[in-house]
Amino acid sequence: xxxxxxxxxxxxxxxxxxxxxxxxxxxxxxxxxxxxxxxxxxxxxxxxxxxxxxxxxxxxxxxxxxxxxxxxxxxxxxxxxxxxxxxxxxxxxxxxxxxxxxxxxxxxxxxxxxxx
Amino acid sequence: xxxxxxxxxxxxxxxxxxxxxxxxxxxxxxxxxxxxxxxxxxxxxxxxxxxxxxxxxxxxxxxxxxxxxxxxxxxxxxxxxxxxxxxxxxxxxxxxxxxxxxxxxxxxxxx
Numbered sequence: 549x550x551x552x553x554x555x556x557x558x559x560x561x562x563x564x565x566x567x568x569x570x571x572x573x574x575x576x577x578x579x580x581x582x583x584x585x586x587x588x589x590x591x592x593x594x595x596x597x598x599x600x601x602x603x604x605x606x607x608x609x610x611x612x613x614x615x616x617x618x619x620x621x622x623x624x625x626x627x628x629x630x631x632x633x634x635x636x637x638x639x640x641x642x643x644x645x646x647x648x649x650x651x652x653x654x655x656x657x658x659x660x661x662x663x664x
Numbered sequence: 665x666x667x668x669x670x671x672x673x674x675x676x677x678x679x680x681x682x683x684x685x686x687x688x689x690x691x692x693x694x695x696x697x698x699x700x701x702x703x704x705x706x707x708x709x710x711x712x713x714x715x716x717x718x719x720x721x722x723x724x725x726x727x728x729x730x731x732x733x734x735x736x737x738x739x740x741x742x743x744x745x746x747x748x749x750x751x752x753x754x755x756x757x758x759x760x761x762x763x764x765x766x767x768x769x770x771x772x773x774x775x
Binding site for chain 2: 552583588589590591592593638640652653654655656657658
């Protein structure tokens with residue numbers, strides 16, 4: 549059983565298009581995250597949701613909009629895609645909201661987005 | 665927010681012990697230190713977490729001095745499959761949960 553799953557695994561699209569990446573976790577966790585990993589392998593947090601509420605919104609363009617229909621799902625919609633959006637996007641989940649011992653994050657396999 | 669600093673890369677040979685040190689000078693009182701491992705084309709995977717002194721599990725040991733301004737991940741007797749990127753991070757709860765991943769250390773294990 550996959551704990552944190554993402555779809556699609558690969559996404560190739562043209563500049564200006566709108567695309568979505570879906571994430572689901574079956575761990576019963578309360579908190580979910582989106583990270584972006586660029587070509588230099590830096591892993592940067594973008595958003596965090598706790599029980600469907602946004603708790604972290606880092607400095608990302610407002611073309612990126614997360615949506616959490618329930619606490620097991622956190623989708624990422626990207627409008628007007630740009631070349632610089634090309635990266636691997638990771639979804640993750642954890643049991644607690646930060647700063648505590650049990651906040652181990654479980655990551656999905658990643659979605660490699662290529663914008664042409 | 666605590667920022668972490670790690671060596672960019674390390675090389676080792678199979679069977680050796682590998683120690684990767686991470687600096688986090690601005691760690692806050694409530695912060696925990698966590699290490700993750702990432703293989704190519706996969707998401708990071710939790711290895712170990714600690715607050716102070718020493719923590720050991722079946723995979724690694726984590727050494728944290730009294731001032732907590734650094735930590736050392738120790739991998740005993742590495743194998744080729746331990747070749748990966750290792751991230752040290754500090755969980756910060758200022759203004760909501762924020763996980764700051766450093767640049768990571770690329771460990772390359774040779775035969």
